[in-house]
Amino acid sequence: MHNTEVYILSGFLGSGKTTLLKRLLENERLLGRKTAVMMNELGKVSIDSEVARDEDIALKELLGGCICCSIQDKLEAQLQGLLINEKPEVIYIETTGAAHPVEVLDAILSPLFADQFTIKGIVTTVDGLRWRDRTAVGPQLQQLLLEQVRHADFILINKMDELSESEQAKIIFEIQGINPVARCLFTNFSQVAIDELRKLTLSFDKKTSSSFSKKALNLTTFVYQFQGPISHVEFEEFLMDLPEMIYRIKGYVKFDASSKPYLFQYSYGMPFYMKEEMNLPLNLVLIGENIYWSEIEAKLKKLENDFKIQTEK
Numbered sequence: 597m598h599n600t601e602v603y604i605l606s607g608f609l610g611s612g613k614t615t616l617l618k619r620l621l622e623n624e625r626l627l628g629r630k631t632a633v634m635m636n637e638l639g640k641v642s643i644d645s646e647v648a649r650d651e652d653i654a655l656k657e658l659l660g661g662c663i664c665c666s667i668q669d670k671l672e673a674q675l676q677g678l679l680i681n682e683k684p685e686v687i688y689i690e691t692t693g694a695a696h697p698v699e700v701l702d703a704i705l706s707p708l709f710a711d712q713f714t715i716k717g718i719v720t721t722v723d724g725l726r727w728r729d730r731t732a733v734g735p736q737l738q739q740l741l742l743e744q745v746r747h748a749d750f751i752l753i754n755k756m757d758e759l760s761e762s763e764q765a766k767i768i769f770e771i772q773g774i775n776p777v778a779r780c781l782f783t784n785f786s787q788v789a790i791d792e793l794r795k796l797t798l799s800f801d802k803k804t805s806s807s808f809s810k811k812a813l814n815l816t817t818f819v820y821q822f823q824g825p826i827s828h829v830e831f832e833e834f835l836m837d838l839p840e841m842i843y844r845i846k847g848y849v850k851f852d853a854s855s856k857p858y859l860f861q862y863s864y865g866m867p868f869y870m871k872e873e874m875n876l877p878l879n880l881v882l883i884g885e886n887i888y889w890s891e892i893e894a895k896l897k898k899l900e901n902d903f904k905i906q907t908e909k
């Protein structure tokens with residue numbers, strides 16, 4: 597069975613995410629794929645969910661908090677429910693305008709099912725007018741606008757008609773300066789060639805990794821599945837040696853064959869372990885920027901082989 601494709605729609609409040617989602621859903625209807633939508637809104641009541649009111653589309657709403665902070669557990673449960681009950685071929689996740697892209701990826705990639713997903717990418721819509729006038733908002737919001745642009749794989753600069761030619765030139769110069777890797781287009785009402793969006797992928801794939809060019813790397817994800825236990829000491833050494841641009845690791849690791857695994861969490865250089873009560877798939881999920889995952893994969897494989905050799909002695 598194919599992995600479920602996941603698209604993350606990011607972008608500030610009112611920038612055109614829902615307008616884009618409508619277009620994507622129209623296209624899915626033509627393609628006839630089994631589609632699911634997750635909508636996350638900060639308020640307790642959903643305003644936009646009627647866009648997915650179609651009996652062929654499975655809709656999950658996450659209300660009353662942001663998926664990147666307060667309702668992560670709920671998101672994990674809903675995604676797992678979707679995978680088991682609906683088995684969608686594609687999931688669109690529309691984030692709140694206040695969500696940080698790295699945190700959203702982190703929230704989606706549970707080690708329980710991350711290996712069933714192909715993360716296609718982060719599509720960020722930018723409100724051209726808001727970008728032009730961004731110095732009028734507070735520093736935290738400005739920072740969020742920058743982060744949403746910096747981590748995007750595809751950027752739509754919306755409300756193009758409202759901008760003069762010289763404003764357009766200035767905006768594209770600024771945005772490409774922040775993110776030279778992403779495809780960047782001016783649009784009105786999120787009108788984009790959907791085929792171009794479909795070419796994205798930010799999941800590490802062994803088959804295509806050799807053709808990665810340095811330019812094509814940005815934020816990427818990688819899932820490693822351990823076949824057995826590893827040495828705790830060597831794992832700590834591996835962590836100390838990791839590039840700084842690995843933002844997040846989580847998953848299950850075993851340090852000896854007979855006991856239960858640990859839930860492992862790592863963010864910004866800090867590891868954390870918690871003993872589990874039952875056996876779980878030993879998946880490790882990694883999120884980083886400009887990382888050559890084949891090198892990390894080789895190191896993880898070596899940890900497993902070293903452990904095997906040591907215990908066979």
Ligand SMILES: Nc1nc2c(ncn2[C@@H]2O[C@H](COP(=O)(O)OP(=O)(O)OP(=O)(O)O)[C@@H](O)[C@H]2O)c(=O)[nH]1
Pocket residue numbers: 607608609610611612613614615616644692693721754755756758783784785786
């Ligand atoms: N003039 C103009 N209006 C647009 C454009 N794109 C979207 N809009 C309008 O801007 C408003 C917000 O668009 P949405 O697609 O709902 O934006 P959103 O990012 O989903 O907004 P939130 O749900 O608040 O995060 C709507 O009234 C749209 O019709 C555009 O290119 N030009």
